[in-house]
Amino acid sequence: xxxxxxxxxxxxxxxxxxxxxxxxxxxxxxxxxxxxxxxxxxxxxxxxxxxxxxxxxxxxxxxxxxxxxxxxxxxxxxxxxxxxxxxxxxxxxxxxxxxxxxxxxxxxxxxxxxxxxxxxxxxxxxxxxxxxxxxxxxxxxxxxxxxxxxxxxxxxxxxxxxxxxxxxxxxxxxxxxxxxxxxxxxxxxxxxxxxxxxxxxxxxxxxxxxxxxxxxxxxxxxxxxxxxxxxxxxxxxxxxxxxxxxxxxxxxxxxxxxxxxxxxxxxxxxxxxxxxxxxxxxxxxxxxxxxxxxxxxxxxxxxxxxxxxxxxxxxxxxxxxxxxxxxxxxxxxxxxxxxxxxxxxxxxxxxxxxxxxxxxxxxxxxxxxxxxxxxxxxxxxxxxxxxxxxxxxxxxxxxxxxxxxxxxxxxxxxxxxxxxxx
Amino acid sequence: xxxxxxxxxxxxxxxxxxxxxxxxxxxxxxxxxxxxxxxxxxxxxxxxxxxxxxxxxxxxxxxxxxxxxxxxxxxxxxxxxxxxxxxxxxxxxxxxxxxxxxxxxxxxxxxxxxxxxxxxxxxxxxxxxxxxxxxxxxxxxxxxxxxxxx
Ligand SMILES: [Zn+2]
Numbered sequence: 001x002x003x004x005x006x007x008x009x010x011x012x013x014x015x016x017x018x019x020x021x022x023x024x025x026x027x028x029x030x031x032x033x034x035x036x037x038x039x040x041x042x043x044x045x046x047x048x049x050x051x052x053x054x055x056x057x058x059x060x061x062x063x064x065x066x067x068x069x070x071x072x073x074x075x076x077x078x079x080x081x082x083x084x085x086x087x088x089x090x091x092x093x094x095x096x097x098x099x100x101x102x103x104x105x106x107x108x109x110x111x112x113x114x115x116x117x118x119x120x121x122x123x124x125x126x127x128x129x130x131x132x133x134x135x136x137x138x139x140x141x142x143x144x145x146x147x148x149x150x151x152x153x154x155x156x157x158x159x160x161x162x163x164x165x166x167x168x169x170x171x172x173x174x175x176x177x178x179x180x181x182x183x184x185x186x187x188x189x190x191x192x193x194x195x196x197x198x199x200x201x202x203x204x205x206x207x208x209x210x211x212x213x214x215x216x217x218x219x220x221x222x223x224x225x226x227x228x229x230x231x232x233x234x235x236x237x238x239x240x241x242x243x244x245x246x247x248x249x250x251x252x253x254x255x256x257x258x259x260x261x262x263x264x265x266x267x268x269x270x271x272x273x274x275x276x277x278x279x280x281x282x283x284x285x286x287x288x289x290x291x292x293x294x295x296x297x298x299x300x301x302x303x304x305x306x307x308x309x310x311x312x313x314x315x316x317x318x319x320x321x322x323x324x325x326x327x328x329x330x331x332x333x334x335x336x337x338x339x340x341x342x343x344x345x346x347x348x349x350x351x352x353x354x355x356x357x358x359x360x361x362x363x364x365x366x367x368x369x370x371x372x373x374x375x376x377x378x379x380x381x382x383x384x385x386x387x388x389x390x391x392x393x394x395x396x397x398x399x400x401x402x403x404x405x406x407x408x409x410x411x412x413x414x415x416x417x418x419x420x421x422x
Numbered sequence: 423x424x425x426x427x428x429x430x431x432x433x434x435x436x437x438x439x440x441x442x443x444x445x446x447x448x449x450x451x452x453x454x455x456x457x458x459x460x461x462x463x464x465x466x467x468x469x470x471x472x473x474x475x476x477x478x479x480x481x482x483x484x485x486x487x488x489x490x491x492x493x494x495x496x497x498x499x500x501x502x503x504x505x506x507x508x509x510x511x512x513x514x515x516x517x518x519x520x521x522x523x524x525x526x527x528x529x530x531x532x533x534x535x536x537x538x539x540x541x542x543x544x545x546x547x548x549x550x551x552x553x554x555x556x557x558x559x560x561x562x563x564x565x566x567x568x569x570x571x572x
Contacts, residue, residue, distance in 0.1 A: 223481055227423045250484035250535055254428065292534050302531070410432075410483065410536045 005119055007040050008032075008091060008107035011211075012122040014045040015095045015103045018063055027078060032059035032091040041118070043091050043107065050207035053192070057091055058082045064096035079110040087112070123211075141354045143169035143212075147346065148236035150174045150222060150229075150252060152198035154186035154335045155266055155342075156242030160202050161188055162343040164209040168350065171206060171215045172232050173199040174222060175243075182306065186332040222248040230255050238349050239263040240342065244302070244309045246292065250411075253288035256280055257412055262349050263288075266342045268303040272330020274373035274380055274395075275303075275338040279345055283412065285368045290406040296369060303330065334374045341370060341398060367400025425455050429482050436460075439540045447474075447543070456480040460539055466550050474546055475522075476539055483535040489546055490522045496553070499560045512562035514549060514569075525549050532570050 018028070032043040033054030042054060045061045060079055064070045072094075079090045092108040107118040145168050149156050152175040160171060175198045179189055183198075193201035199217035206213050222229050222243065233239055233255040241252050241263060249265060256263040260282045268275040276297065280287050291297050348362045373380035373395040386394035393399060407414040425433065433452060440447045440460065447462030458478035463471050477488040496504040498513070505518045516524040527545040528537060552566035559565075 223485065226481055245530070246533070247481070247485045247530065251481050254426075254484065254535075258426075258428070289535050293536050408536075410538075 004039055006038065006107075006109050006116065008093075008109075008118045008120050009040075009042045009123055010093065010105050010107070010120060011044065011048070012103065012124060015093075015105050015122070018045050018061065018095050019097055019103055021063065024065065026062070027075065028061040028063075030059035030061040030091075030093060032057040034089065034091075038089055038109070041091055041107075041109075043093055045093065045095075050211065051192075051204040055088070057088050058084075059091040059093065061093040061095065064094065068096055070094050070096070076108070076110065076115060079108075079115075083110065083112060091118075140167075141356075142167045142347075142350055145238070145350045146170040146172070146236045147238045147240060147350070148172045148174070148232050149240045149242065150248065151242035151244060152202045153177070153183065153242065153244065154332060155268065155339050156240065157188040157198065157202050157205070158336065158339040159240055159242065159343050159346065161205055161209060162340070163346060164206040164213055166343075166347055167210065169210075169213055171203075171213060172218065172236065173202055173215065174218045174220065174229065174232065175199050176219050176221050180306075182329075186329065186335060222251055226251060230258075233261055234259045236261060238346055240346060241265045242267075242339075242342070246302075249288050250292075253280065254411060257282045257287060264342050264345055264349075266338050267297075268330060268335055268338060270303055270378050272303055272334035273375050273378040274371065275335075276372065277338060277341050277345065277370045279349075279365075279368045281368070286403050286405045287409060287412040289411040290409045291369060291403060293406060293409065294403060296401065296403060330374070337372050337374070337396075341372065365400075367402060369401045369403045371399045371401060372397075423455060423480075424453075425482075429455070432483055433458075433478070436539045439538055440543075443540045444543050447476075447539075449478075452478070455482070464543075464547055464550060466554055468554055470550075470554065472550055474543065476542065478539075483537070486528050486530055486533045487539070487542060488516075489525050489527055489542060490520075491525065491546075492522050496523050499557050511569075512564045513556075514552075514563050514567060529570060 028045060030043060030045045031047060032041050033052045034041045034057045035054045041057065042052060043059050060075065060082065062070055062075050075092060079092050082090050090110040092110060094106040096104055098104045105120050105122070107120045109116050109118050147163055147168055147170070149160050149171065152160065152173055160173065177198050179187065179193050179196055179198055179201055181194065184191060188205055189201040197219050199219055203215040203217055206215055218228060218232065220228060233252065239252060239256050239261050241249055243249060252263065262282070263280045265278040265280070265288055266275065278288065278291055344361065345365065347358055348365060351358060373383060376383050376395060380395065383394060384392050386396065405412060433449065437449050444462055447460050450459050450461055452458040460476040460478060461474065463473055465471050472491055473493045475490045475492050479485045479487055498504060498507070504513065504515060504523045505521055507513060507515060509515060509517045514526045516526045518524055525546055527542050548567060549563065552563045555561065555566045556563050
């Protein structure tokens with residue numbers, strides 16, 4: 001062990017909970033995770049709610065009695081008794097209330113070499129975690145907001161994390177895919193999460209950014225769990241669609257209109273040469289079907305990032321070779337601008353009616369449909385070079401397109417009134 | 423789960439349009455989503471009759487309906503059963519199930535809620551003419567019916 005004083009991080013909430021317990025002081029089995037040559041530890045009085053990292057160490061927790069006293073000899077004897085042969089230290093947490101009634105916590109690191117005191121740091125509660133954002137985003141307001149994200153792949157997962165960083169408090173995540181090797185390079189989750197449902201892995205990432213977020217998950221295929229998804233749409237403030245097939249987008253579009261929920265749709269085109277983002281304000285602007293039938297969105301251009309996705313949209317007679325050649329993925333950095341645009345549009349929608357630093361962005365986002373090109377390829381092949389001009393279309397800029405509602409749209413057209421579907 | 427109110431309205435709209443273009447077609451078992459079918463008879467220019475069954479998707483109108491020809495038992499010009507051909511690009515056939523032929527009409531990447539059953543059945547009607555053309559000439563069906571771009 002290095003000579004520096006070890007740092008031990010403890011969740012303040014857990015210590016408060018422990019001190020609230022009545023009755024006599026007793027030893028509790030906690031759990032701790034050590035890092036970096038046993039110089040840093042994260043210690044918990046009970047199992048953490050988010051997936052921890054680090055190397056597991058034994059941890060024992062003791063609460064001081066009504067007199068503020070702890071039998072240290074007995075506690076240390078127990079700690080030494082728990083030491084095993086592999087040199088891992090045992091962490092001892094001693095929780096008590098200080099003179100003002102605030103919780104405090106001492107930590108000791110017990111090894112075969114002896115006992116050393118550690119610096120204890122409380123992981124602060126929400127008010128302190130997010131104060132840096134105050135003024136730009138009223139995080140206390142966004143804490144009450146509920147977003148539903150469908151599709152937790154390379155597009156949906158970074159949006160989820162950014163919204164957590166901005167202080168959004170409630171998430172429902174829908175995806176039935178698991179993280180596979182081929183996903184990792186473009187996903188916010190890493191090899192530690194291989195094989196896990198994307199929903200659960202992303203939930204843990206959200207909790208790493210905002211431990212107080214409420215995250216529920218649904219490992220279902222939207223197209224086969226319509227009533228469950230319908231309920232989730234009804235309960236959200238904003239619907240974010242980052243799924244990879246039009247059938248799910250059509251189904252979600254209908255639900256967003258039914259419940260009058262603003263929806264954001266984003267996708268990348270082949271090899272992520274670019275992509276587009278659509279905002280649907282139900283009954284006020286074009287719906288997903290209006291855009292689809294306008295020809296602005298073409299199902300054939302959609303980026304195919306995995307075989308399951310290709311199989312679901314291609315006729316059964318398409319040969320294996322062709323399917324494999326259609327699976328062409330772009331780089332994470334090509335997806336990032338699309339995810340970032342969706343995040344900003346989401347924050348604008350969620351901040352509506354709340355005084356925030358981003359409210360002027362709303363004035364600029366006059367269009368409901370935005371196009372982005374990463375490279376002069378595919379649909380953008382005939383665009384001029386970027387050069388120094390800004391008066392012609394070029395890569396790496398957002399373009400808003402004016403699209404109106406289609407009066408003949410079979411989903412939101414003029415023959416269908418809002419009243420007839422609600 | 424029952425049909426939603428807009429799905430019920432859509433079913434009424436579909437049957438209204440069908441009654442104009444394909445009056446022999448009617449909706450059956452329409453109470454339970456996932457079980458409903460539209461069934462009727464089509465007559466080719468040469469006067470042959472085909473019984474067509476269109477399966478109404480539970481997420482109507484958001485996915486491609488399966489369309490089967492349930493009678494007669496179809497054979498190609500060379501006497502092979504079309505069911506035995508399985509999935510066939512040149513004959514516009516999808517993988518058959520329950521021993522009946524499934525026609526490839528719209529692919530998922532061309533589907534939208536704007537496509538009505540009547541539009542689907544118009545494609546089936548065209549397939550039947552192309553099939554009879556194949557029986558006469560031996561050319562595969564895609565000689566008469568071009569493919570939509572995948
Ligand atoms: Zn529409």
